Amino acid sequence: MTFNDLIDRRGTFSSKWDKMEKLYGVSPEDGLAMWTADSDYATAPCVIEAVRRAADHGVFGYSWQHPAYLQAVQWWMQNRHDWAIGTDWVLTTQGLGNAIALSLDVWSQPGDGVVIFTPVYHEFAHKVNKTGRRVVECPLVRARDTYEIDLDDAQSRLDGSEKLLLWCSPQNPSGRVWTPDELRAVAAFAERNGLILISDEVHHDLVYPGHTFVPMDVAAPDARPWTVTLTAPSKTFNIAGQRTGNMIIPDDKLRAQMRHRLNTLDYDPSALGVAMITAAYSPEGAEWVDAQIDHLNGNRALFDAAISEIPGLWSMPLQATYLAWVDFSGTGMDHAEFVRRLRDDARIATSSGPGFGTGGETFERFNLATQRARVEDACARLKLAFSDLQ
Numbered sequence: 001m002t003f004n005d006l007i008d009r010r011g012t013f014s015s016k017w018d019k020m021e022k023l024y025g026v027s028p029e030d031g032l033a034m035w036t037a038d039s040d041y042a043t044a045p046c047v048i049e050a051v052r053r054a055a056d057h058g059v060f061g062y063s064w065q066h067p068a069y070l071q072a073v074q075w076w077m078q079n080r081h082d083w084a085i086g087t088d089w090v091l092t093t094q095g096l097g098n099a100i101a102l103s104l105d106v107w108s109q110p111g112d113g114v115v116i117f118t119p120v121y122h123e124f125a126h127k128v129n130k131t132g133r134r135v136v137e138c139p140l141v142r143a144r145d146t147y148e149i150d151l152d153d154a155q156s157r158l159d160g161s162e163k164l165l166l167w168c169s170p171q172n173p174s175g176r177v178w179t180p181d182e183l184r185a186v187a188a189f190a191e192r193n194g195l196i197l198i199s200d201e202v203h204h205d206l207v208y209p210g211h212t213f214v215p216m217d218v219a220a221p222d223a224r225p226w227t228v229t230l231t232a233p234s235k236t237f238n239i240a241g242q243r244t245g246n247m248i249i250p251d252d253k254l255r256a257q258m259r260h261r262l263n264t265l266d267y268d269p270s271a272l273g274v275a276m277i278t279a280a281y282s283p284e285g286a287e288w289v290d291a292q293i294d295h296l297n298g299n300r301a302l303f304d305a306a307i308s309e310i311p312g313l314w315s316m317p318l319q320a321t322y323l324a325w326v327d328f329s330g331t332g333m334d335h336a337e338f339v340r341r342l343r344d345d346a347r348i349a350t351s352s353g354p355g356f357g358t359g360g361e362t363f364e365r366f367n368l369a370t371q372r373a374r375v376e377d378a379c380a381r382l383k384l385a386f387s388d389l390q
Contacts, residue, residue, distance in 0.1 A: 039369035044288035050279035113162035118357030170320035187220035244273035306379035
């Protein structure tokens with residue numbers, strides 16, 4: 001199958017399509033799901049073949065150790081990100097949402113502060129609040145067509161009760177690829193404030209030509225005693241439903257603490273998820289990812305061109321991810337009005353900007369990881385919904 005073959009996900013218990021009417025009032029019968037971050041096209045053929053082999057084998061009993069999996073993760077990080085990791089650094093979790101929750105559980109207590117730089121992935125704040133910790137928002141600075149970090153301002157917002165810094169790289173929702181100097185500055189900020197730095201790098205494979213992603217551990221290897229990196233193939237290969245991700249922890253002490261917590265929870269990874277990821281992190285998988293980036297780059301160009309034709313709308317130029325961050329402030333409309341047009345008139349479900357924290361009040365996030373025809377449809381709907389501005 002190609003990236004443009006239409007797949008009907010309705011009625012498959014898809015969160016993206018079957019949940020959007022409940023959340024946004026947009027029916028999957030006539031609406032477009034452009035909110036939650038998964039893709040509408042099939043995963044890589046090598047991953048599908050791994051599932052077929054497992055099904056043909058027919059036995060899904062207990063499994064033990066997965067050296068090929070760990071070696072595949074190691075190969076991928078070295079070949080795709082120039083990052084040499086030890087296989088013993090890798091701990092597997094039930095996805096990165098679970099990894100963030102585990103990090104909060106192991107390295108902080110209820111009432112502790114957790115630093116986030118907003119606007120940022122909404123689950124950061126949700127996880128912090130659900131676990132009884134305290135969100136410490138440090139707003140990013142809008143600079144020309146991107147965001148920059150103001151660490152002096154961030155420092156002024158801390159009171160010493162903070163224990164963790166949740167960092168997003170590449171940045172969601174803006175698609176910003178941080179420079180090595182910026183990453184080193186963030187790592188130094190964490191050290192000065194005694195913060196364990198949790199670097200969520202789930203979108204690291206989806207980077208556009210002209211930009212280079214650098215892992216936090218590559219940029220700031222001296223920060224290993226206080227740094228944990230989270231990675232997963234969930235966004236890259238559209239297998240988020242397998243709920244399998246990695247915590248890559250070079251520091252022996254931090255890794256032992258997390259391993260102990262995983263042991264007390266009696267957690268082992270899914271054998272099928274491990275098989276799929278082992279197949280994905282391969283030369284065949286890498287070739288498929290390169291083709292996907294070409295497809296997404298075309299979707300990005302088409303979408304941005306359409307947005308630029310609607311007065312008052314502006315799409316932040318993406319450096320990475322498939323998540324377009326669109327500012328509606330130029331319309332003069334309040335949030336309720338432009339969201340009404342999106343949902344009632346255009347029949348598009350998007351991720352609400354205010355949910356990403358301070359700085360997201362005038363934005364909505366659009367998922368472009370879909371077939372080209374659906375992006376074209378979305379563009380036509382947006383132009384019609386805001387036709388009175390043209």
